[in-house]
Amino acid sequence: MAKDMTLLWGSGSPPCWRVQIALEEKNLQGYNQKLLSFEKGEHKSKEVLEINPRGQLPAFKHGKIILNESYAACLYLENQFKSQGTQLIPEGAAEVGLMYQLIFEAQPLAQKIGEVLYYNWKVPEGERHDSAVQRNKEALKEEMKIWEGHLQGCGDFLVGKSFSLADVIIFPVFAYFIRNGGSEERYPNVAAYYKKLRDRPSIKKTWPPTWIDGPGMGTLKDI
Amino acid sequence: MAKDMTLLWGSGSPPCWRVQIALEEKNLQGYNQKLLSFEKGEHKSKEVLEINPRGQLPAFKHGKIILNESYAACLYLENQFKSQGTQLIPEGAAEVGLMYQLIFEAQPLAQKIGEVLYYNWKVPEGERHDSAVQRNKEALKEEMKIWEGHLQGCGDFLVGKSFSLADVIIFPVFAYFIRNGGSEERYPNVAAYYKKLRDRPSIKKTWPPTWIDGPGMGTLKDI
Structure with missing residues (x-):
């Protein structure tokens, strides 16, 4: 369902976690993902830098669209998948x-x-x-x-x-x-x-x- | 048109300025406004603290709805006045x-x-x-x-x-x-x-x- 999405993430990072929660809420399971280690410096690895030149996690892309800032990723997912899963922006x-x-x-x-x-x-x-x-x-x-x-x-x-x-x-x-x-x-x-x-x-x-x-x-x- | 909005602002502050730009783009002229002086400490005045307990500018409200964080104010204005003035969130x-x-x-x-x-x-x-x-x-x-x-x-x-x-x-x-x-x-x-x-x-x-x-x-x- 979300095979065109890739998330590189680190455990315990609130910015990474919120993207994961947003993906679940929007029923976007099945995305490509990889858990990396901050302790081992893997957030500075080539595979991260290719998506996120700042060398930070999350590094997230949807097709060719890059959304490394966690707030940006969450707002984008709600904007693009408004009627799918949980409606994350209220009405009033x-x-x-x-x-x-x-x-x-x-x-x-x-x-x-x-x-x-x-x-x-x-x-x-x-x-x-x-x-x-x-x-x-x-x-x-x-x-x-x-x-x-x-x-x-x-x-x-x-x-x-x-x-x-x-x-x-x-x-x-x-x-x-x-x-x-x-x-x-x-x-x-x-x-x-x-x-x-x-x-x-x-x-x-x-x-x-x-x-x-x-x-x-x-x-x-x-x- | 925007008589139910109030903006307290300081000159030269990017957060204040972006709210002013958003209001113009959404054709929300005519709001109540007051220019305050950071140098004189007016951002810590009672009238600011009543809207923004953090004592920061901008202090902005729409009716009873408080939006002191400039990003929040801009996103809110676009959300609430989607079809008015400039469309600020693109389509693709x-x-x-x-x-x-x-x-x-x-x-x-x-x-x-x-x-x-x-x-x-x-x-x-x-x-x-x-x-x-x-x-x-x-x-x-x-x-x-x-x-x-x-x-x-x-x-x-x-x-x-x-x-x-x-x-x-x-x-x-x-x-x-x-x-x-x-x-x-x-x-x-x-x-x-x-x-x-x-x-x-x-x-x-x-x-x-x-x-x-x-x-x-x-x-x-x-x-």
């Missing part, structure tokens, strides 16, 4: 507006998680400062509080009464937060949302394989 | 795919420009390193080279033969680069694209007022 103006607003507010959230998790990887040794580490943690705590507010009174889904692009895009970010030790107690609304959606078929089927055997590193435990 | 799959891919690749571009321009503002004095400044500049140069490649053989617009969301979203970023001293000689494809679009009515009408009297600071001149 209020729901459409909230959906778009949330998916773009999720970008600072993901960025702040990354700034805490990857500080030592991003910042050369001689440029590291405890004050910066502390500031990044505080910024992530503030961001998580904003999301606790967004999720106050949230039903089964982030927007209205049905699963939408907001869930496709944002669920993997919360799952990533929790996987890396983020507190379910301090952010109960986030945790409740996470628990409601984690067994949805599209999500369960694409759960990062490296997350199945044993716990994460706990790096975010004091957030 | 290849064009749709390229459009989405480009608008999300513009996020690292804008981020890298910001990391060079605002280093001293973002990084406390005791944490600054010349090596980081240099690395940020090199990263922006590499990013600009990618865009020179993307624009090779580009016609009047970023995607296909018509103006699209890619132009709405990305033109202000290139204009910002050039306004801040970015080289038109080293990036001739970017400069050619900029010159082709700068007199488009929606763009000319919304040109940042603080850019009209005199040149910018030239901070990006060695990029």
Whole structure:
């Protein structure tokens, strides 16, 4: 059904995962795929660079059409397969507006998680400062509080009464937060949302394989 | 026509500008608007915080629907006013795919420009390193080279033969680069694209007022 699509992906990457969820929701199973290892540097391999010259995963193509940015891939799939599988853009103006607003507010959230998790990887040794580490943690705590507010009174889904692009895009970010030790107690609304959606078929089927055997590193435990 | 819309904006901010361009293209003139000053800290004022609790501009609402993230606002306006004004999402799959891919690749571009321009503002004095400044500049140069490649053989617009969301979203970023001293000689494809679009009515009408009297600071001149 989706034999003209190819996805190169890495386990545990929210950007990769959301493309996988979108493909499932749009009934686009059967695409070509390959799991690559970030640890082994396979995201810089020739086969990735041929699709994604930035050397990042996901690297995704539909025929000759390249969609390496995960948001782009999700929006494209919904645009091209509107009437297939789950309708991922809601009908009402209020729901459409909230959906778009949330998916773009999720970008600072993901960025702040990354700034805490990857500080030592991003910042050369001689440029590291405890004050910066502390500031990044505080910024992530503030961001998580904003999301606790967004999720106050949230039903089964982030927007209205049905699963939408907001869930496709944002669920993997919360799952990533929790996987890396983020507190379910301090952010109960986030945790409740996470628990409601984690067994949805599209999500369960694409759960990062490296997350199945044993716990994460706990790096975010004091957030 | 658009009396139920309110935009609080700052001059010279690509996120604000793209919302203004989208509103013009969708024939949504006549909205309530207020120009605020970043220098005076007006983006942290009560009237902004009431719409945008993050204290950022743009702060935009349509009735009770809040769209503060500029990408969200542009996508929402196109979704809600599809058949009004310029059609901002193209028809063909290849064009749709390229459009989405480009608008999300513009996020690292804008981020890298910001990391060079605002280093001293973002990084406390005791944490600054010349090596980081240099690395940020090199990263922006590499990013600009990618865009020179993307624009090779580009016609009047970023995607296909018509103006699209890619132009709405990305033109202000290139204009910002050039306004801040970015080289038109080293990036001739970017400069050619900029010159082709700068007199488009929606763009000319919304040109940042603080850019009209005199040149910018030239901070990006060695990029």
